[in-house]
Amino acid sequence: MGFGIQTKNQTIHRRLIVLLSALMLILLAITPVWAADSSTSGSDKIIDGYGNTASIPQSVNTIVVIQGACNVPSLLCALGIGDKLIQGLCFKTPLQIKLQPDYAKIDPLQVQNGEANVEDLVKQNADIVFGWTNIKNGQAIRDAGVNLFIVNLDSFDEMVETIKSIAKITGTEKKGDELLQTLNETIQMIDSKVSTVSQDKKKKVLLLTKSDPITVMGADTFNRGLIEKAGGICVTDNMPGYFLETDMEQILKMDPDIILVSATGGNSYNDIMNSTAWDSVRAKKEGHIYQVPTGVFYWDKPGSENNLFLLWEANKFYPDLVSVDTLKSEAQKFYKKFFNYDLSDEDFNSMINPVKKAKTT
DSSP states (O other): OHHHHHHHHHHHHHHHHHHHHHHHHHHHHHHHHHHHHHHHTTOOEEEOTTSOEEEOOSSOOOEEEBTTOTTHHHHHHHTTOGGGEEEOOOBOOHHHHHHOGGGGGOOOBOEETTEEOHHHHHHHTOSEEEEOTTOSOHHHHHHTTOOEEEOOOSSHHHHHHHHHHHHHHTTOHHHHHHHHHHHHHHHHHHHHHHTTSOGGGSOEEEEEEEETTEEEEOSSSHHHHHHHHTTOEETTTTSOSSEEEOOHHHHHHHOOSEEEEOTTOTTHHHHHHHOGGGTTSHHHHTTOEEEOOBSSSBTTSSSTTHHHHHHHHHHHHOTTTSOHHHHHHHHHHHHHHHHOOOOOHHHHHHHHSOOSOOOBO
16 A cells, blocks of 8 residues: 555656746747847947947937038937927928927027037937038037937938837827838839830939038939939939039039939029030030929928929939829828928929029028
8 A cells, every 4th residue: 555655646747847847948949039128128328320329318309400410300300209309400491390389499509610519418418419421520419418319311222220219219209110111112102114115215314502601412322213213314423422512524524414402402403504615515405404392391301201302303314204183182181290280282383393492590
C-alpha cells in the first residue's frame, strides 16, 4: 500500500513538473515580444535628418520656428495645430492670415550670421523648436535645454520624412498620414495622365528664383523631384547645388521650353517679360513663362500644398492632359479637408494668376 501511495505522489509530482515546464516555455516565448514593445512604443526620442536627437513631448502646446524653416507654419496649419505657433513666422500670405488670424501677430525669429539667439529661445520655453540647416549654433541651443529639431528639405523624399517627423512630434500622425496620402494619390493621378508622353516630347523646365542676378534652382533640390514627377525634365539636373547664380549665355544653352518663376521671386517675372535679353529664349518666344502661385504658403517651397503645385506644373507642361478644371476641383477638396476652407472660384483664379506679391516680413 505504501508503494502505491508513493507512485501516486510521484505521478502528481511529474505532472506538476511538466505543467511548470510548459508554463516556463510559454513565458520564454512571449517575453521577447514584451521586451521589444517596451523598448520602442515608449520611446520619447526622435532623430532628425542630420543625426541629432530631439524629444517627443507628451503634449505640444507651444511651437517656435527659427528663420529658415519657413515651410513649417503652413504644415502646422494643415495638421490642425497652427494655433500652437508662438513665434517664427518668416512669411505671411493673405490666405494664411485669413485661415489663421493669429499669425498676423507672430514675428519671425531671426538668425544672425547663421546663429539663433539662444537666450530668446530659452525664454520662449517652447515644447518644440523647429530649425533649418542654416543654424550654426544648434548644439549650443540644445546644450541650453531647448528641444530642437532640424528639418531636412533637400529632396522630395527627405521632405516626406520631415512631414512624418513633424506629425509624430506634434501628435498629429493621423493627419500627417492623410496629407501624405493625398500627395501620393496626386502623384499617381498625374502619372496616369502624363506617362504616355515620350522622352523626346517631355518639356524642359527651368525654375528661376531671381532675375538679377539670374539665380536658378540646381539639381540638389526638392524642386527637381517635383518637376520630374509632373512629367518634365529639369534643365539643371547636371548642375549640382541649390541656389545657383548663372548668366544669359547659360540660359540660352539650356533653352528651356518652360520657365517657372518662384513665388518668392519678387519682380522677376515682370523683369523677364520686359527685358529684350530674354527674347531669344524659347520659353519666352512661345509664351511659356509662369509665376508660381501662392496659397497658404508658396507652392514651389516644401510645404503642405505640394500636391497642388504638382498639378499646376502638370497643367502648364501638358494642358491637354491635365486641365485647369482638375486643378480647381482638387484644390477645393484639399483646402476644405485640411483647412476647413471653402475655396471660391475667385480665390482660385487669384491664386493661379498672381498679380500681387505676398507680404514678406
